[in-house]
Amino acid sequence: MERSQADALITELGETLGIVGLALDDGGSCTLFIDDGAVIVSIGHNAAAKTIDLMVCLDAVEPGSAPLNRLLQANFAWRGSLGATFAIEPASGALVLQRRVTAADAGELRQTLEDLVAAAESWAKQLGADDAPAAETEHLVAGIRA
Numbered sequence: 001m002e003r004s005q006a007d008a009l010i011t012e013l014g015e016t017l018g019i020v021g022l023a024l025d026d027g028g029s030c031t032l033f034i035d036d037g038a039v040i041v042s043i044g045h046n047a048a049a050k051t052i053d054l055m056v057c058l059d060a061v062e063p064g065s066a067p068l069n070r071l072l073q074a075n076f077a078w079r080g081s082l083g084a085t086f087a088i089e090p091a092s093g094a095l096v097l098q099r100r101v102t103a104a105d106a107g108e109l110r111q112t113l114e115d116l117v118a119a120a121e122s123w124a125k126q127l128g129a130d131d132a133p134a135a136e137t138e139h140l141v142a143g144i145r146a
Helices: 003-017 068-081 103-126
Strands: 029-034 039-046 051-057 085-088 095-101
Touching (some): 003 039, 003 103, 039 103, 068 085, 095 103
16 A cells, blocks of 8 residues: 555544544654553554555563463464564564555454554453553454544
8 A cells, every 4th residue: 555545544533432543753654552551553654565564562471481382372463463463673683463454354444453452452461461451352452542
């Protein structure tokens, strides 16, 4: 998707969330603070891939202590992560959960965001993050609470 489409989608997302003026900055990114900052979602337009990329850093989870086998199983066919993918951010070494939104998926941006937040909250809880917000671990369903 082109930058103009990404801008329009982020503006529309902001309107549906009740965040007037939500927009990508000059660098093509913005940040959402959900539940008073308990979950921080980085949103960016990826010009090369023509996508909107969403990412949540699971700061409270030490990647070395996270059960790698469980995370890789969750990545398999995206079953345990509601379509997102676990990764280690190269610069910081932080465990992240990321999701790519293509032009074909654009109509589902809010649901994709909600799924990402629900998965991040659930996995933070499952992996023992002491300050992780409570989340359902059996049924990953959530609404955005801006």
